[in-house]
Amino acid sequence: MPDFSTSPGMRDITAPESFRWRRFVDVFEHTVGLAGYDLVIPPLLEDIGVFTRLGEATDVVTKEMYDFVDKGERHVALRPEQTASICRSFVEHRPTTPFKAWYAGPNFRYEKPQRGRYRQFDQVGIEVLGSLDPYVDIEVIQLGWTFFVALGLRNVELAINSLGTPDDRARYVAALHDYFESRNADLSPESQQTLLRNPLRVLDSKRSQDAPVIAEAPLINSYWCSEAAEHFEVVCEGLNAVGVPYTLDLKLVRGLDYYRGTTFEYRGGTLDSAQNALGGGGRYDGLVADLGGPDTPGVGFAIGLDRTLLACDDENVFAAPSENADVFVVDIGDGSDALTVCTELRAGGIRAERSWDQRSMKAQMKAANRSGARFAVLIGESEREAGTALIRDLRSDEEQLSVARADLTGTLISRLSSLQGASS
């Protein structure tokens, strides 16, 4: 048994899954890059105050933070999400608005791990700071949708809602509180607890006991002021106009307290209901001001890699790519020829691998086969003396070709490119 393994909720992403992770971010970067978003890489560690703004009543802040005091007596925390970091960065650097950023990277929450939920988990996301325009909401929601489409996912459901202005929201929360209070006896004990902390969150309960109570709960739309209702209507119409399908979910409330106005969530249709949120976001017009910046509106979303990848698995799309070598160099001598040949091939842009430890020719050929390389280049005693090399096609039975060492790279480049041309 090994002395060490990963800490709970942490894991190694190994090949070929690691390649898939990289490609996932590549696809995301391409999608949002077309819309002009810039990459921001915030630190993993921030002053804990940056994150307590997420809401004193949220689990993310109260019990899931990885926080500690560093050697300089600073109370810091590993980020549980990146929106607050992006806003802090905005306040610190004050870029011109509208500020459009994208990010990708790990976040940390001290939770009990389970399927699709880890203590270190990666998210990709975008944020737009500095505009109240509902067309920002539309673009953000659409970009998330476009990304899922780009991955090949079909079974994604987009739910949207509006929490109205802070004032609307406060009046609604009060009404909700009164209502749930009046039905307290019908609620599950867990939801009774939730009610004490945050009435909105009771709407999230998936317990069957709570379902009838929630079904009759007051709805947010009757608390929207005309301004909020208008904003939301433009958002809905915009999504219609660009053909992004959505369902209105007046009970959609998200976990973080900073949301107001438009909120939305992407759900995987094939995942189990408990962990079906692939991503979500909304407006957080007060967050920048909360962090000490000028009153600056914001919209954004975050998408979880793990869950989205699970959804991809369920739909058999976005499979892990295979990373094969082009050429495997077999050197029957001391290995010095493989050194020079690999150097030359790699300089020519060819993915070239080799063996070490002076293994037998048979062993090296086996390794060549396993590497997935298309060609093996063989250099034995007679080739070394003659200044040649043998090129053997590992996927056909055609006779191997003897070429002068000087022509080796050029020959392989043309053979490989003609193969690539034929396959595409």
Added chain:
RNA sequence: GUGGGCGUAGCUCAGGUGGUUAGAGCGUCAGGUUGUGGCCCUGAAGGCCGGGGGUUCAAGUCCCCUCGCUCACCCCA
């Protein structure tokens, strides 16, 4: 934090009611072919049976504790 299931070779897993040196398949390595991969055959390496304690003449097997994984709840991505 609460509850269920599970921890045996690198991986996937066998190992009725406790009984000598713990097995298989795959993978790895070597050989069969002293310069040729895949298929086949032969062999080898590789295990504190998650850890600790207990019961027993005897524990991979039974009991307790602990750690980890996993599923669900909670919450969230």
